[in-house]
Amino acid sequence: MVLFKHTLSAICLSLALVVADPQCITHNETFVPDAVLRVSTSNISQPCYPSKSTVLVNGTSPGPELRIKEGITYWIRVYNDMTDKNLTMHWHGLTQAMAPFSDGTPQVSQWPIPPLHFFDYEINVPIGMAGTYFYHSHEGFQAVSATGPLIVEEDRVPCPYQYDEDKIIFLQDVFTKDESTIEAGLVASPLSWSGETGMILVNGKGGGSANGTVCNASLSIIDVQRGKTYRLRFIGATALTFASLALEGHDLEIIEADGHSTQPHNTSFLQLGTGQRFSALLHTKPNPEKSTYYLQLESRERPTLTRGFAVLNYGPKPSTPFTPPSQPPLTLPNTTLGFLDYQLHPFLPPKDGSFPTAQDVTRRVTITVHQRVSGQTVWIENHYDWTTAFPAEPYLVSLYKNDSIEFPSMERALANNGIDPISRAFPAQIGEVLEIVIQNTGADAGGLDIHPFHAHGAHYWDLGSGNGTYDATTNEAKIAASGPPIQRDTTMLYRYAKSTANGTDMGWRAWRLKITEPGVWMVHCHILQHMLMGMQTIWVMGNETEVLGKVKRPDVQGYLEYGGSVYGNENRWPSVVHFTDNEEGDGWSDYQ
Template sequence: MHFSDFLSLLLLLALEWNVEAIKLVCHDETFVPDAVLRVTAENHTTSCLPSKSTVLVNGTSPGPELRLVEGRTYWIRVYNDMPAANLTMHWHGLSMAVSPFADGTPSTSQWPIPPMHFFDYEVSPAVGMAGTYFYHSHVGFQAVSAAGPLIIDDCEEPPYKYDGEKIVFIGDTFTGNDSTIEAGLVHNPLVWSGEAAAILVNGQGGGTNNGTACNATLSSLDVEPGKTYRFRFIGGTALTFASLAIEGHSNLTVIEADGSYTEPYNTSFLQVAAGQRYSVLLTTKPASEQTKYFMQLESRERPTVTRGYAVLNYGTPDPPSTFYPPAQPVMTLPNTTLGFLDYDLHPHSMYGEEYPSAQDVTRTITMTVHQRVTGPTIWVENNYNWTEQFPQEPYLVSLYKNDGIEFPSMERALANNGIDPVTRSFPAQIGEVIEIVIQNTGADAGGLDAHPFHAHGAHYWDLGSGNGTYNATANNLKLTGSQPVKRDTTMLYRYAMTTGNGTRMGWRAWRLKVTEPGVWMIHCHILQHMLMGMQTVWVMGNSSEVLGKVPTPEVEGYLTYGGDVYGNETHAPNIVQFSDDWEEEQ
């Protein structure tokens, strides 16, 4: 038996076991979820902006911190308390392979939660996934505010010692409301959202926007002298690619990137794009000369600079002090560092996985990114875009219903640079080791942009980035003797402001072992670009592997918008339970 055949046999046996394990259950009044998120649209004042309708989670933005432990199963109930808007919740960075309808992507894996309904998400972070994540809506522009930190704790002692933790949730905000911004981005001609009006830390922020000052209160990160803290930085922005540093504290030691523990790496500053997360160790001063130090954050790769601040507070937090931004910047932050931390981060020795070599690669897929301005301004990948309007129902639902959109054809994909043009999806076979090269190109109008690309479903080994066109031989030589870290969000940089239409200028390369059957997204995590079509769908596995996870008739409640898996005041949901772990832990 060939090894590939053996892998297929193991997969089929695993699928059969999973099918036997799942069951239909009713989450009636006796069911108590592990966490409850209630999403509302309320008038809310942020920074120096006037009050406007904002999507909040449990009444705040960012929403409450969720803290789970790896190796356990949780049920998180998400209420859509908005009377006229759909909602989903995505668990950014977590593989939702166990629960295929719970990834929270409305055009891909599930129907959105209708107004005044709720949905119970089964979340099972596997052992080895301890780290920093976040949750956010995947509908429209809602994630600009409907988001919050998600921390997966180690089931055993973590590899690094520290005295405490601080979450730094980086957000941004805009002058327009969500619906206006969303309508403008899909309008012909394009009506741009405008640049970020403020950079926020844990929902607060003051500073400047293109020179205009905002004297709003700042977030306080309270610390004690002579302690070591784990700072968890979360890139929860819609648009902002942030450069940041802490006044008087250049001793930042990176220990985690996107949920993967790394060997320690020292840096004096960070670059954090939308969707990225880093943990750094910071040792405070043994006896501070002053009670406060500013954390300064600035936007990069935008036509104007937005600057924000938070405070590292050595003072007494009780009673809490109120802090405001400085009159002038306290630091000069570096411009964009192209390839920041590329080739520098390596897996922690306790957590390294078998890294597939270049000889293991079965296929290279180049995903060419281009902005098209003939007609509406849209982003396309290999000449196709993906929006909430295509397809008309979630792709996984369509595959189960077999009602129009067929399963992607590998034959058509191989003839079209990896994409099946009929379904606009990228198929891959279980057992493949693929390299995904994201290639930046000059727009129709000649412009270039930078993009943080995020993969759902499974983490990838990040192979780095560079200018021009990807050269696998040269890059493999650069990686000789080292192992890259696994990531889920990395930057596609630009190496000029403009270039010729279609000129290749900048690449990012990943290596992925295809092990998780399912329908997953790969997309730029800038919300504006997503709405303009900068999203792709990947189907990992054949029809029996993808659809065999949940048999019929158990799956029926997921196939209809507002089906019986969505509860409301009068109806308890009937859901598929994929794991018995949760019942055993109750």
């Protein structure tokens, strides 16, 4: 379901609000947002589990599909209809540099939306970033259910691939506990674990098995016709599951990863970590041997196995629901370390100078991740965590107010492996070319885990991964031999054993990024449990003037207080800053 308004008044209003510089504008009764999301809680039953309180978007989980076009400014109104919970909405994978308060991160870019309030998010996707994304709450553990697909369509540059239709494969986890109980346990001392995934859902449905228990719930159906080509958009919106999946009797042709078109790459299976997205072409059979085939999914790198299914249906609509097979039709491979590393390449060769070479790198920063068990169990990066106890208010808000956190010091950061220990932030200067290495290490208790690392604010050139400690010379030779990498926003930090000595380096992931846009952005593991346990940090791109100078404090005063004037409610219209021009015209005419 696409939630866009198509009224003449909306078109006129959009044209009237094109602005050259950031301005504060009241969104009163004449303002018509492009889409509306209403977030609430309800006691619902999920496959094979009893009813529990669940956070929903427009009454469902996953929430409705949103489709927008690159190069056009949209406003998405998000209502927090909950009476006792805060909320934000993050647009996963979108580079929100143009609208810094709209990234949806409550510890970084904005105060959360208070109960019974709403917030208007400003979104403008740059030309060239059409692809597969999703939205989710960034508050607590809500993203386990408060989430939905977000598709960015091409505007001026057509999609390089031809297909008859696209279909979304949206993966989620189900847990026996509700999100509030899980969140409380993860920050407790001692730790109270969430439990393992009870079921993997495909488009909101799921059946299979978990921990040896069989679930015969009805399955999602992916209807196809013979001899056609479908674009399957795989979205890893799971909280914990690192999935291995394949389609019975069919191979896939990868054409996109995290919003970037790739050279075609054939594969018989996919690995999909939380936060990752792939598009793959499915060429259906002209003469299928049977009318239905299974999509099979399994969890990897967890102490127990969760297996789920969906159905690829060539036949007519069934009169009764499809349920899981009595025996799995596929034997899925174990974890492939470095899956697709050095194998995916941009659809078009990078323009001269766009992919920074090793000679361009001005600084290397290593983010060392480690699990500390001393009282409360936390994940730390370069000896510091980032939890609900720190910071006391959103980081960008603090910088504007110049109160609880000072602007990060480059001098202190250079003396402390890239992080400023006072602000716990990683600063970077505009024009720098950074090589960011994320280093996995053995925990206090010796354990190792996997981590899908996600960067807000900008997509990075992914340089691959490996065991041990990063060796730049060796890795550069691999890149030279394989070809230029693609840009991503979420990639896997693997483990190469289940345990090792405390603090031992065992696994790395490397990125390369040219700092061009000022802003304050999160970098974090996208496993929700790890994020709540402190596995997140902040990058501040640019100096104080560059970060805070785009719009002055008086104009953003409404963003600086919890429940400030940018948050509307039944008694007040919000007064918000319009950061971006709508250079391509209005956002409604394309949906007439």
